[in-house]
Amino acid sequence: MPATTSATPAAYKTRFGSLKHFEKGHVEPIDDDVRHYAFSNCFEIASISKPYEKVVFGQNQIYVLETLRAEGASPWYTCAHDEFALVMDGDVEVHLVQLDASQTVADKDKNGAVLVKGEPKGRKMGWMKLSRGHQGLLPKNTAYQFRNAGEPGVIVLQSCKGELSVEKWADICQSH
Amino acid sequence: MPATTSATPAAYKTRFGSLKHFEKGHVEPIDDDVRHYAFSNCFEIASISKPYEKVVFGQNQIYVLETLRAEGASPWYTCAHDEFALVMDGDVEVHLVQLDASQTVADKDKNGAVLVKGEPKGRKMGWMKLSRGHQGLLPKNTAYQFRNAGEPGVIVLQSCKGELSVEKWADICQSH
Amino acid sequence: MNAPAELAKVIASQPDATLGYKDFSLGSFSFHRDEYFVHIGWKTRDGRPMSHTMDAGSYLRALMRDVAWGFFYGWVNFDDVFGTVNHYESVDLYAGSFNGTMKDAGIDLLENFPTAQIRATFEAMLDDWTNESFDPFAAPQETGSPYGRKNGNNTAKITRARELAKRCVGLKGDLDLRSDERGAPVNRAFADVPQGQPELHPEPGFENEVHAFNLFGFLSRSQVTWNPSFTSVVKHSYMCPTTEEHILPIIHGNDRVEWFFQMTDEIHWDCGDKNTGRPMARVIMKAGDMAAMPAYCRHQGFSPKRSMLLVWENGSPSLVYEIQKGESPEIPVQF
């Protein structure tokens, strides 16, 4: 028994952000330090990032969310744990290689992705093409590479903080 | 477009109080003095009052609300300003006499009712019978008498504080 | 000082292309409604943007009272943040000024407007933002949803005149009794209230003085909630009975002591500090109970069933000056 008052269903417009067009919100402090809210925007971060710079914009102990500007081809990465890539703008291909044991991360407990040394060796697992709103699995101990051919895109990566993670909170967060 | 969910209209029971049956609420102090809320109950007041004792249970500068126990016949009153009687329990007759100038209140600005000295002189104006929820006008400069024949009743009087008003706040109000 | 016509000028946008509602502004305050909310914006003294979100239904119910009551006595808090203070010829509009923390933090804003100006803006806002299916005076079980996009108006329901007796309801030339014919049927929750009028036995010539009426019957026919009428007047003492159901849409901070006489059923009151909002007391009132609201408190009532409440107000014009001079006591009685 919906209490809706409209006779016809109304058309809604879902607002997405993009590198080319985003509107950023803000913190309105009443009696607190705005820096405690670590307020940033993934599109703004990506707009000032180098391609595939892994900018941490969320962290909780060992865990991070990173914003990556997807532009051209990334290096090949590998990681001792699963990661996930959520595309927020643009089209991004993810290529996967079942990495030879010699190239995987030796320390099984190591957090975060590392660069694969040299070309990845192993069986090709296949690839996927992610568009806005698509989330892809980056399985542990594989090698993966992001490829972007068109307009630069934006990836949000669910991972752990690692040696490639870049922290520049003061540059990305509202500070007053 | 009512949002009611019932198919059939529900029967409601309006709860009135009476001398014989009333439930009293209370103040629950959090961080305040309960006496500042002057919390009382007209039925409780009437249950411990003498007949037609004019017990002030609301006051605001010169203005009062009084609770009267209606039992038998009251004295004859007169007042230099209008008053109103609201019956909260029982049946109450109000008899009115257009009082001769000699018996009206000499001071036109005098607040509150006074007793008519002796029998009221003047034309009979008529009478009315008030039951629960009925409110009657007691026009200024008339003589009026309340008469109750059956079970005692309760009157709430809208008036100004006068020489007959009885204040016993500590006896009627919640104090802790 | 501007001319009255200028004062009453309402600053409104064109209707939003999708939502259908206009934006309004008044002084430094901005007002926007969408499907669910009203968004109030202002700037702090050091120029930072601040905002506040209220449920549209709660906002419109509060706005309805503020408009209908002519800003009432003292404070009409729409919630813990936003509201008005009546100065009788002008009105303060504020955000955060009577919220302890926001005031201490200095991020509040209070601006004073001539009554004509704020009234015109509030009336236009109320009319534009109230859809045809929603009656902000009605109890929630008696009306439709306040939500969604603009869908007609309900102008007749939001412009009901307040019913004010000059001496007593039912006297010749004074406020009429309510009846089916006058568009005031008995409310479903008061179907058991006796409708008989008092027996009147006037002698010839005294028909307009031997007068009484059925107050409970009159109230059982109230078409609105939380909207006092005047039914009898002694000098400046006003009996302002009203029928209440669900939540009082405002948190009222009177500038004077106010008395409540619960005539039927029950109401639970939350009372808080007028300046900061911090809780001070709960008052549980049942039929026959009387309680005063001290002038230092703000109060909001909860009525589980439609009930009859007698609000008793002192409308003495000199009281405003006594309050200003601090001569009016904040507590009802010393004992």
Place this chain on the structure above:
Amino acid sequence: MNAPAELAKVIASQPDATLGYKDFSLGSFSFHRDEYFVHIGWKTRDGRPMSHTMDAGSYLRALMRDVAWGFFYGWVNFDDVFGTVNHYESVDLYAGSFNGTMKDAGIDLLENFPTAQIRATFEAMLDDWTNESFDPFAAPQETGSPYGRKNGNNTAKITRARELAKRCVGLKGDLDLRSDERGAPVNRAFADVPQGQPELHPEPGFENEVHAFNLFGFLSRSQVTWNPSFTSVVKHSYMCPTTEEHILPIIHGNDRVEWFFQMTDEIHWDCGDKNTGRPMARVIMKAGDMAAMPAYCRHQGFSPKRSMLLVWENGSPSLVYEIQKGESPEIPVQF
């Protein structure tokens, strides 16, 4: 310590003859619902009765989350007075204990219950007090009124299981994608969200590893509001996206830092002090915005249009002990 069967015993009255609802009690707390309200009663330490009134719709929406989330992380404030604190094997139930003034005045009450006992009571209360026309998980424009007398049940809607992926939505043996066939049509407010799945080109044998899914499409088919699912898991890092419309029915005080990533549309947050409730900040989040909720705050969101919010939680079991030992930082990051 009682046996589990004893713990789960629910203390309820017979249904009220008129209203049709049962009364409940839990420890020293009493619970009563009528047509519009839920009334909570308790006694102060010096034996005085105290009470609190909540709108029945607000109460049931909050109760629904508390039950569905298993009391969640930390504080689930139903409003400024009443709520629960999760200790993971037991739960505190309180009135006034996290309201600055009520706590200072010493009139609050906090009692601890084994989780099984409070869960059984809350589940029975939710089922008895929710009528067939009201879905407390739905947005106000999608469901009927919570008010009135008892009128059936809505058991299926209030016992929806929380959807929790173990590794990633759509993997074999993990949480399924949502579809029309599975009873999850696209919500009216997300009709414009592309439903196409990512292109997958696995080599033979890698079909379950070359995996991706349309998260926005998945969320567009959420049948509930303010109820996070798990969609992907990295160790104890949980992506908990959810779709939000109207007001978050609780004021959440997490025991740990929590992050919000606004994926579409916008939400406005009121943030206050976790212990006292006093306002601390507003956070206005638009598509692409990220913000942390410091562990010292409580927060309540307002979503004007159904929006997609990614709640990102650290579910590490050791964190509970670090919090107890004060080793867990209250702020997300130092800079």
